Amino acid sequence: MEIPALQAITIEILVDNFFDVFEPSRPGIVERVTPGRLPKPLVAAHGLAYLITLNHQGRLTRLLMDAANDPYPLFNNLEALGHRPEEIDAVVVSHGHPDHYGGLLGFLAKRLGPMPIYLHQDIFFPKLFMTPRGRLGPWELSAESLAEAGGRLQENRGPLVILDQVLLTGTVERSTGYEKSLPVFKRKLKDKEEQDPFTDEQALVALVEGRGLVVLGGCSHPGIVNMVKYAQKLTGVDQVALILGGFHLTAHGEDQIQATIQGLKEINPELIMAGHCTGFRALTKLAAAFPDNFMVSCVGTKVMVVGG
Numbered sequence: 001m002e003i004p005a006l007q008a009i010t011i012e013i014l015v016d017n018f019f020d021v022f023e024p025s026r027p028g029i030v031e032r033v034t035p036g037r038l039p040k041p042l043v044a045a046h047g048l049a050y051l052i053t054l055n056h057q058g059r060l061t062r063l064l065m066d067a068a069n070d071p072y073p074l075f076n077n078l079e080a081l082g083h084r085p086e087e088i089d090a091v092v093v094s095h096g097h098p099d100h101y102g103g104l105l106g107f108l109a110k111r112l113g114p115m116p117i118y119l120h121q122d123i124f125f126p127k128l129f130m131t132p133r134g135r136l137g138p139w140e141l142s143a144e145s146l147a148e149a150g151g152r153l154q155e156n157r158g159p160l161v162i163l164d165q166v167l168l169t170g171t172v173e174r175s176t177g178y179e180k181s182l183p184v185f186k187r188k189l190k191d192k193e194e195q196d197p198f199t200d201e202q203a204l205v206a207l208v209e210g211r212g213l214v215v216l217g218g219c220s221h222p223g224i225v226n227m228v229k230y231a232q233k234l235t236g237v238d239q240v241a242l243i244l245g246g247f248h249l250t251a252h253g254e255d256q257i258q259a260t261i262q263g264l265k266e267i268n269p270e271l272i273m274a275g276h277c278t279g280f281r282a283l284t285k286l287a288a289a290f291p292d293n294f295m296v297s298c299v300g301t302k303v304m305v306v307g308g
């Protein structure tokens, strides 16, 4: 499946679980904000939102991938980083957990015109989460509410090239064997609850001229290695410039963390950046395993992959 080679992609981390003023930058590649220069403080939150700028032959397109857990961190950080909702051309929702769409209706309310929203058709099944402190949910993303608020829903099941520029993988093919779903995540089909197979989670994939793939995941519940391998298979491109997302790893335990690290080593990307639901323990192990090409995803970070 062919996707065009972009001249550049920039991802600004609007909302993520972390903020650490001591995390280093890499000039021209990864730039962190200087909090003292912002018009207002950034907030970290258990949620995810990326502001993505695609440069295709000089034409810029702005995507919002995920809309945080609540309008508050989304709008606070958009404003702190000098952006406005009107700049955004389209929205992608990675999967149906509320920490990825909690700010979406609030975002649509701030927009005057219709807004394309790309999502998997299985995203609308109610989701539940069994925690040691009890059962959470069900949460349900309502297609009707999104449409009433001005969302123009574009649903997919399989791979789909959007805006003639980037690929949504559709349901991720699971090839690794070791990246298993956790039984604590459930979804509801009619009145029946079942373990969530996360058919609704998809990666956003871009190809940058001379650099290779950029693979962005939300929570990466199907497994970040599965997601990257599937992106490679769909595009026929093996070279990977950047893997960014929540990797949801600590909760899966030591064996899966170590197998994932091995899988990422085999992919051999230029840069790995993880945050959100990855978990502190898994982050420390990734940092130790990739001393030169792992960074933590924090709010206010700008990641640039420029063709060359």
Ligand SMILES: [Fe+2]
Residues within 6 Å of the ligand: 047, 048, 097, 099, 100, 218, 219, 246, 276, 277
């Ligand atoms: Fe999440």
Ligand SMILES: [Fe+2]
Residues within 6 Å of the ligand: 095, 097, 219, 221
């Ligand atoms: Fe999730």
